[in-house]
Amino acid sequence: MGYCQLQRKKYQNLYLWFPNIFEFKGGIQVYSAFLLEALQSLYPHIEYDVFLKHDTYCSPNSSFIRNTRFHVAGNWHITLRTLAFATQIIGHGFWQRPNLVITSHLNFTVAAYLLKRLTGIPYWTVAHGIEAWDIEPSTLKVALQNADRILAVSNYTRDRLLKQGFNPGQVLVLPNTFDANRLRIKTKSSVLLKRYGLNAEQPIILTVARLSKSEQYKGYDKILTALPQIRQTIPNVHYLLVGKGDDQSRIEELISKLQLQDCVTLAGYVPDEELSDHYNLCDVFAMPSKGEGFGIVYLEALACGKPTLGGNRDGTLDALCNGELGALVDPDNTEAIAQTLIQILQGQYPNPILYQPELLRQKVIERFGFKSFQQTLGSYLEHYFEYI
The missing domain is CATH 3.40.50.2000 (Glycogen Phosphorylase B;)
Known part of the structure; x- marks a missing residue:
């Protein structure tokens, strides 16, 4: 003391x-x-x-x-x-x-x-x-x-x-x-693409979350479960999961069970100075949670101009302004998660603001x-x- x-x-x-x-x-x-x-x-x-x-x-x-x-x-x-x-x-x-x-x-x-x-x-x-x-x-x-x-x-x-x-x-x-000055709209980092063995044209789904047994409600496992269905329509999709914690072994087992080793990267801990580049690496940020009080990561993704998907049963409703700034889905419905991510990645989601990076950034800064x-x-x- x-x-x-x-x-x-x-x-x-x-x-x-x-x-x-x-x-x-x-x-x-x-x-x-x-x-x-x-x-x-x-x-x-x-x-x-x-x-x-x-x-x-x-x-x-x-x-x-x-x-x-x-x-x-x-x-x-x-x-x-x-x-x-x-x-x-x-x-x-x-x-x-x-x-x-x-x-x-x-x-x-x-x-x-x-x-x-x-x-x-x-x-x-x-x-x-x-x-x-x-x-x-x-x-x-x-x-x-x-x-x-x-x-x-x-x-x-x-x-x-x-x-x-x-x-x-x-x-x-x-x-x-959030700190808007720390998060900017950028092109995909060539350093990170090389680090993760990806190419700039490859559709990338990103989640940033603590991989904790007590926070399994964040829904990263639901995205893994949805990936086989997403791959049927978008074969070269890749899922990048940033974070570490005591739930990682369960996630690794699920990846192995679903045979997703070639399309999932567990990035582990990422320092603050690299977070903006990771958000900018993705084509959609997704965290279909059902236990968030709010979810700062949604704001960070939006500040980088990224289409964002969240659950419709928790504080994500506030972060995504009841669907005005992002896509809301039933966090327990794997089919809905898969279809919505496919829609977003194919440019077919009905809310046009998801494809206007500068406007997304402006709106989230104004609100939050x-x-x-x-x-x-x-x-x-x-x-x-x-x-x-």
Whole structure:
């Protein structure tokens, strides 16, 4: 346990409780980093204390403003970390009495509720996806009911919360965002084509996802199952699956079972600086998920001007604007997945925007770019924190 002190001045104080932002880059971590950046752009003169449960250090090259202190608890053994982190956030909160606590994971709201009971400090939390759709622990539900605001990353997640009895005025939507400057429309990279043994004319389907046993809902296995049917119409199609995780052995077995070794590449982990080139390598991005709270990868693919396919049962509905910006399919219907991908690759999908890269990029930046994210967050805080 410790902190990296960048600079401390006596301003009003905002606490942020995140799982981590420096040593792992999942959806919650990316959202948390953008949330901190947006807050600091809106309120550069207040003091920030950022508590990170799983990080062991804070990056000295981080772009966050100087009046920010990072407290890390990742050096504690995993069996003691939750207790250590809870002690840290409640203890510091009781001592410093910040103006507001914002947590980016629902599980942290139990500690926030306790702190509010002790001190009256208000708290907000972020609801991302499946962890918010069917809340069972009574302690967590009480903590959420007493949150001053719940920021849902999609209308889908908000609707799932309202069905559980939460106050409509309490639950606001703050969608995911992305870094549009990092993602550009480009021609297919000759370096990547050579790396994967592909040619520029070859139709390529791409998925970028963590290959986790707990996230099989992302649907990359459904694309594998659909590939034999797709190959009957498009024999030279190739599927590029970017990501790694503990579900890879199951995927390798499925590839072998379906005899797809010659048309599937498991690319493994790809560094951030290569992601744009990978998106630009494909002719369609596809992730027929049924458990996404939102899905930042859809925004990234659209920012590269790529036709995009997703499932119609989760937060993908928000990311693809209910089908305005992409194709939505039943994620359990392999036939529908295959036929829709064939349509897209053959240029026959009925939504013409899928074939207008610049317009796709423009639309996704207008709807979900960082400027929009920051403006929405500012509008929520404007009347709540007029004194900051």
